[in-house]
Amino acid sequence: MTRHQPLIALVGNPNAGKSALFNALTGARQKIANYPGVTVERKSGRFAFADGRPAELIDLPGSYSLDPTSPDEAVTRDVVMGRQTGERQPDALIIVLDSANLDQHLVFALELLALGLPTVIALNMVDLAERDGLTLDAARLAADLGVPVIPTVAVRRRGLTELAEALDAVIVARQVPHAPLGEPDMRARRRRAEHIANAAIVSQTQSRRWTDRADSVLLHPFAGPVILLGLLFIIFQAVFSWATPFADALEAGAAALGDLATATIPDGFFRSMIVDGIIAGVGSVVVFLPQIIILFFFILLMEATGYMARAAFIMDRMMASVGLSGRSFIPLLSSFACAIPGIMATRSISDEKDRLTTILIAPLMTCSARLPVYTVIIAAFIPQITVGPGVGLQGLVLFGLYVFGIIGAMVVALVLRSTVAKGGASGFLMEMPKYQLPRIGDLALGLWQRAALFLRRAGTIIFAVTIGLWLLLTYPQAPEGSGMSQLDYSAAGRIAGVIEPVVAPIGFSRDIALALIPAMAAREVAVSALATTYAIDATDEDEQAQALGERLAGRWSLPTALAFLAWFVFAPQCISTIAVTRRETNGWKWPIFMLVYLFGLAWIAAGITFWTATAFGL
């Protein structure tokens, strides 16, 4: 009927399965996870009805009502009411309900139905309702609400065809909800929701049996925090020990490739670029793929099972002591993957000051891009010994660096909350989702996406920066027989020489200064830059054959290496983080503040580390 293709919005309470449904209908791969507040912005995708007519589908942040209490809920309100700039009101809504929590989810549904838009209800997660011994009468619900109600299981693609058919029908007929549902206040809506839900329930048993049982252990006042800490500890041990065989294999592969290139390509410009630039530089980063995958495996597992919200619960007390809440914990934990999604995730925080503080400390959480930097230094300087049953010293140091970042973040938060982000104590209010078994397919897909992203970074940013650095390191060429080192003579060496005085007091040589500059593009570049620098500077055959770790161990003192680690705990070595902070805080004030305070902290932390280590004669 319409000439333009219909615009259809997915709306509902948080964690109802909107994004899962969106992915199933459009083939998109939006993030889905088992805690409220995963989606924080509007996403659109293409969808086709059975006869091939296209429609535009939009996935929205979950919300409890059209009266927003946080920035992500405001997005939902604006889109649904047609207030979003440059966009018309949706032609139809798919309201997504969690069948196992119908009375709660119907409250918002009633408010949405009162908008009078053509609507279809997806009665999602019927599988979980069945697990809990809950049987629902969809027809009864449809009759009471005056719109089609389709039982679905988004993650198993059940009910999608019926949903599309019903949607098609209501759009073509412009069928709007008929029942007078315009209760103005939430209390009245809740009463009505309860009434309708009770009428739709055919049979039920005690709800949430499994979830309650698991919570009695995982949220136990003493066992809970111990389990969380133990889990985090295991993650860091695993990142080190499980990855080693794979990383060794990759490293051997890169070395073999380098040898092959050296043997087959005639000496000259191209050989140097490929061997010293690409293979030494990019190769040195790709080696960390196994570690990244292991880290994400655990993060995805926590997100999919519903444990993430419990971790937030357990951490709330600690967060409260620095003026934040458990709500900030989820964005901060996501920042262990990358600060960018972490900063985006702060949109689900209601309190403005809380949100700002969380954004400002997010870069202190050790993101996965720092893992290659830490690992290379730890592997080169920390002996591979065990300090207890199953506890390696290297894993312990890595864990320590993460903890160092966290403590730094807490201290900074405390300071910010009593200075620039001063404000009343915030609350912690969060729904604890039902536990779910993770689906292997989703987990594999999530890991694959992460691996692909990492390799794409290696193939683009890191590749480009490495080539650029190689050029600057290779030219101008030191005159033959002048006795001058190529490093001193090159353009890059001269640039780094200018910065050297600033970092010399904290134990950094010019080579390190050289690695810090390009690492602004992406932190891993610090590793590839060092690899390239030392590959070019390698004086003899023996040294050329060494892996980066061995070269570092030969050139750096232990205090320098430790100071370098301390630097990376704090330094804002990432332009994208600054850019996303600018966007999320609407201006340059906070990103500049962040840049200055982080560089300041990095310099001081590295300095203290270097001076102390030197004083102890390390």
Place this chain on the structure above:
Amino acid sequence: MLLDQLPNNQRAEIAAIDWSVLPPDEGKRLRALGVDEGAMVSIQHRGIFFGRDPIALSIGRMTVAIRRAHARAITLREPGATA
């Protein structure tokens, strides 16, 4: 009795909530989660170690985490008086 004092796993009905001590957004969200006058609630878990904060509140078919400060703004109907 205040919600804060309710023993674990004992159901009680919310009699009144002092909205004035809650920041407006928090109040709105509490209400959106069904924590409102007339709701039946029970406490499942309390905090970690000796902090006893936050509280895992069971309401309807949900578990909701709230802080004790909020729980102190919530008055319960005395047991026995519940309908």
